[in-house]
Amino acid sequence: MDFNTNIEIISEEEITFNVLKNDIEILLEENPNISRKEALRTGSNYVSNRIGNVNFNFLKPYFDVDDAYLINKIVLILFPYLKSQWDMDDNRINKPDLYIPMMSLFTFIIVKSMYLGLKSLFTPEHIGLIFTRLMFFEIKIKFRRSILNEEINDKVNSIILNENKHYDEIHVKKYDTYKQGKFKNKNMRSYGKSLDIYNLKYMEISSRYTVKPKKKLCEFTGLPAQFRCPYTRLYYYDSSVYKHLRQLSSDVITFIYKTKEIGKTFNPFNMTK
Incomplete structure (x- = not known):
């Protein structure tokens, strides 16, 4: 029954x-x-x-990748200012994909887990913990400007992310700088001599050159809209899918730099000094 x-x-x-x-x-x-x-x-x-x-065939073009495509696309993401032509109709490399964002997310988690393993602190539960914190961190990035105020940000840092404010702001700005095109902090000395500062400045330079072109030059050229400013073809980089790869490249450098500090406390989401 x-x-x-x-x-x-x-x-x-x-x-x-x-x-x-x-x-x-x-x-x-x-x-x-x-x-x-x-x-x-x-x-x-x-x-x-x-x-x-x-029918899931509509997803196949986003996973149609090979070794040459991966190498060229990663170079494009890390060094977008070396690219001058952004027409997606004629260039396969300019088209968005889902393979790199997904694999970069998994690789990001693996690198964090490897660091924990070097310190003999890794357990299987850390994989889910890192993934969950990463998702909460991504949600925070999306809503920090429109919903979260300073007080709620601090609560999210301490309760959900379990991070101190010092390094959390560094990571927030590394994610957010590429989207906004500038680094909105007048007091960089407050962050100390951290390797994250150099990664942050690289993100800022790249984004200023590509995502934030001079609008006046784009508006008054008299060309059709799709050709007025070729850098607007970077619109899909404004989404969060590629930010994990840029964050991963930053953290791989930090991972290599800080493997010597095995005896110090490690946060599974944020590799603090």
């Missing part, structure tokens, strides 16, 4: 499982000795077949 009730609930959710319900009822009537597990297996096979009919 409970099984039939569950089938009715599923059918009420506007999912086309009426055929599934009828097939299972007929199966149970014709075979009274059949177990409920076998009936559920039949239903599962039906659902799997229905899901298998969903």
Whole structure:
């Protein structure tokens, strides 16, 4: 009885499982000795077949990569100011993909886990912990300007990210600088002589050169809109998908630089001094 009730609930959710319900009822009537597990297996096979009919071909172009593409695309992301032509119709490298963002996210987690392993602090739970903190950190980046004020930012740092304000602001600005095109902090000395400062300044220089071109020169050239400013072809770099790769390149340098400091306390999300 409970099984039939569950089938009715599923059918009420506007999912086309009426055929599934009828097939299972007929199966149970014709075979009274059949177990409920076998009936559920039949239903599962039906659902799997229905899901298998969903077309995911629209995602294939975003994962159509090879070794040459990966090398050229990573160089483009790290050194975008070396590129002069951004027309995505004629150049495959200029088109966005999903392979690099996903793999850079996983590599980011692996590098953090390796650092924990060097200090004999790694446990399997740290993988989920790092991933969760990274997701919260990404949410914070998206909403820090419109929703979160200074007080809430501090709460997020201490409760969710478990970071001190000093290094959290460095990491926030490394993510946010590329999008905004400038480093909004007048007192850089407050961060000390940190390796993160050099990574941050590199991000600022790259973003100023590409994402923030001189608007007046773009507006009054008289050319069609798509050619007035070729750097606007970088619009997809403004999303968060490529920020993990730039953050990863920064943290790999920091990882190599700080492996000598094995005896000091390590934060699984933020490699502090």
